Structure formats: C-alpha cells, structure tokens
Amino acid sequence: MIPPRAKHFASQRTTIKMDIKYYLPCKKTRRSYRLEVKEKEEHKFKTIRRGPLGYFDILPLELKFLILKYLRIEDLSILTIASKSMRNLIEGFRVTHPIVQKNLLHELHDTKNDCKPRTIESQQKHIQLFQKLGLLLKRSTCLYATRDRLKFINEFLTKMLCWNTEKCRNRSHCIALICFGKFFLTVIAGWDDTECEKAFDAICQHTCVLKNVKLVVTAKSGTHLKVEYDIRVFFRRIFLDQCNSVQERSFWLSCVLRPWPIFHQARLLFLLYGPALDDEILWFEHCENTPENAEQSTQHFGELANAVQILHCYPQEWSEDDIISVLDEITSYPDEWLAENVAHLLILCGDSITTKLLVSKAINGRMVELASITTSFCLVCVKNDFSLSYVVMMMQKILEAMDSNKDRLNFCNSFTEMFREVIMDSHEFGDNDQGHENDMFFMVTALSEFTKKMFQMAFKSILS
Ligand SMILES: [Zn+2]
DSSP states (O other), rough: OOOHHHHHHHHHHHHHHGGGGGGGGTOOOOOOOOHHHHHHHHHHHHHHHSSTTTTGGSSSSHHHHHHTTTSSSSHHHHHTTOHHHHHHHHHHHHHHHHHHHHHHHHHHSOSSSSSOOOOHHHHHHHHHHHHHHHHHHOOOOOOOOHEEEHHHHHHHHHOOOOOGGSSOTTTTTOOOOHHHHHHHHHHHHTOOOOHHHHHHHHHOOOOHHHHHHHHHHSOOTTTTHHHHHHHHHHIIIIIIOSSHHOOOOOHHHHHHHHHHHHHHHHHHHHHHHHEETTEEEEETHHHHOOOSSHHHHHHHHHHHHHHHHHHOTTTTTTOOOOOOOHHHHHTTSSOOOHHHHHHHHHHHHHHHHHHHHHHHHHHHHHHHHHHHHHHHHHHHHHTOOOOOOOHHHHHHHHHHHSSHHHHHHHHHHHHHHHHHHHHHHHHHHOOSSHHHHHHHHHHHHHHHHHHHHHHHHHHHHHHH
16 A cells, blocks of 8 residues: 555656646647737737727827927817826826926026017917916816816926026016916816815915015005016916906906905905006106106006906995995095096096095085095096096086985085195295196196186086
8 A cells, every 4th residue: 555645746756747837837739820820910900990999909008199299389288188098198298298398488587688688579479378287277177176187286386486587687577477367267267266266375385475565565665666567477476467357357466456355455456456666666656757649648557447346246245335445545645646646547447436536525524525526526637638528427416316306416516626725835835837837738628628618507508
C-alpha cells in the first residue's frame, strides 16, 4: 500500500509532465496575422459605432487635446453642446490647457504708460474674445453647482485684477476689468436674481472690495484718492458698464448701493458717476464751478443723472422718496452745491424726478431753496438754449402742490426777489473778469426771458 504522502507527490509529477505550458509559460499562442488584423478592425469598428465620440474615440487623449488646440474658442463652445461626452472632453481640455495666456493678460493691462488710448477696434477685439470665453465657460460648466461655477469665475478674476500685477501702469487705459466684466456677464446671463446676487457677493468677498468701500465712504472725500478711483473702476467695469438693458443695470447698481445707508449711497453714487480727471474723483467740482454750455453740462452731470434715472426705473427697491433723499444728499456733499449745478442735474434727471423733488420742498416749506433752484432753472435754460416753457410748467406744478394761496404768493415773491438778490450779488461782489461778466449777462437775460414768458401768458387773449 502506498502511503498517502507519497501518493500526493506521484499525482503532482503526473500533472507537471502533462501540461506543456508549464515549460513555456511566456510563449505566446500562435495566431494568424490575418485574424489579428481582423480582430483589430472589428474592435475599431465597434468603438466607432458604439463610442460616444465616434471616430474621435479611437484616438488617445493626448492626440484629442492636440487637435482641440487648433480649434477656435467659438468652435470649442459649440462642441460643448454637441453631447455629454464631448462636453466632458472639452471641459477636461479647458481645465488642463489655460486659454488665457500670460501675454494676452499683459496686452489687456496698460504696460506702456505712454498715455495713448487704445483704438476702439483693439478694445472690441479683446472684449469679444472674453465674451466667447464666457460662453465657453457657461456651456462647459452648465451642470455644475452655482458655488463651483463662481469658484471658476473668481479664479479667472484673480488673474485679471490690476492690483495683482506690477505691469498695470495706467488704470484709465487698462481694459482688463472691462474684459472680465464682459466675461462675467456672459457666464451668468439668464441666471435668476438670487443667483446673480450670490455672484455679486462672491466677487466682493473674493476681492475684499467692500472693506475698501467702507474705508472710502467713512473717510473725508479725497483722502484715499487711489482707492476711490479703484472702486469706481471695479464696479463700473465689471458690473455696470457692460449691461445690455436698463433693468440689468438698475439691478447691479442696487446691489452696489444696498448694503449702505442713504448718506453713504449718495457718496457712492457720486464716486461712481461724478466728474473725474486723471484717475481722481473731483469731489468739489460742483461746489465751486459751473459748466459753460450744454455740452459741458452733459459731461459733468449726464452720468450721474442717468444713474438716478436708472434707480427710478427699479421701483421694487427704490421708492420716489428714497431717490429724493439720495438726491438731497448728493447735492449737499461735500459742501452745498451751487444752485445752478443743482438745476443742471435736475434738468438732466427728467421731469418726473424733478417735479417730485420740487413739490416735496414746497410741501416742507423750503421756500428759499425752491426759489433758488427755480431761478437757476431759468439761467440753465438760457445758457443751454432751452425754452423757458419748462420753468413755467415746473412752477405751475409747484403752485398746484401748495395748500394755501398765501404760500403760493410767498413762493412767487421769493422767486422774483431771488433774481434781484443774485443779480445784485454778482454786481457787487463779482470780479471784473470775463467769467463774471458772462454770469451777469446770463442772469439778466434769464430774468428778461422769463418776464417775456409771463407777459405772453398774462396778455394771451390780446396778443393772440
Ligand atoms: Zn490693469
């Protein structure tokens, strides 16, 4: 009888002897070349037919990316909406191959400091490029959560901020933030208001801009000249200047102003849209000088008036009383504005806002202020070649809003006395220079034009 241990070895020996593969473990099984080619062809065919990217699927990833490098941004953008797999591929390409190269960023910032503004064509070319990039990011990240998309936007912004580069020498000629603004508004186009607010907050938080706004609105105007101009450029170029509609612009302007009390809102509005020269906000301009003609008036007050009108178009957030309070604050900061400048601003703000403001002054018995603004209206109309019918119409509305005849008479008397006072003042205290003579001339002309209007109205039946 064979012992069990010896029996085991015997059976193992037999198995080894029988299996030829034991001796040739690395030997490749012999196959026909024809069969191999056929199998490869079949695999390729299956990949092309069943693979989500078709012919593209048979290429290795490196080669796919190499091909994508040759495509234009708009083509990549269209490919992202071709299929889910194509979108994933483009997204992978976008993340691993930065499309905004360093030399492009240098082009956007003003690195030459030669004070030569860019041509409109060159500006447009760059802005359009960033619009295309925005569309690419919008499409390739359409399935991402808002939080993740905002992270991409902020990463993009970090690369473009002027204060993150030594190269940016002239902020007024730099277009980096304008390009980012176009990019940003393209990415978030179609988002609802809550998401847009999140986007605004995310950008403000990422850049700490609100800390700078607080510093500026709580300090004396002009203390932080550079920070003031940076804030103006930041909000205007990213959120406000690239908007396609009034509605959109009023939304963003409200986002900028919302966190602050009325007093600071007025300062911010002036900081954003008041007159500026050589990267500096001219805070005292309207307390000291007046425009010479209609063109200068639009230059100095046009943007500010437009901003007030935009807020007026957003009644969900801005009541007429809010707008009047803001206007009151603007025109008395940093010092009281010259009455003529208040008139310039109000005329550009439009009838609706002006009437509301004047009527509120009339109801509150602020006669001297009212008389001062209405006489200045006559002056501005004469200077800018407008008809004085506008002043007559405004006065009529003020008189109608007053409660008693005594108040009405009081206002009419204050108005004519104000004319007398202003003319006498400029005669007594003015210097004999050219500007002063002009002021005197315009004031007397304004009075005579207004009197003509009154005559026409008083003797209408005889004159017609
Ligand atoms: Zn710059």
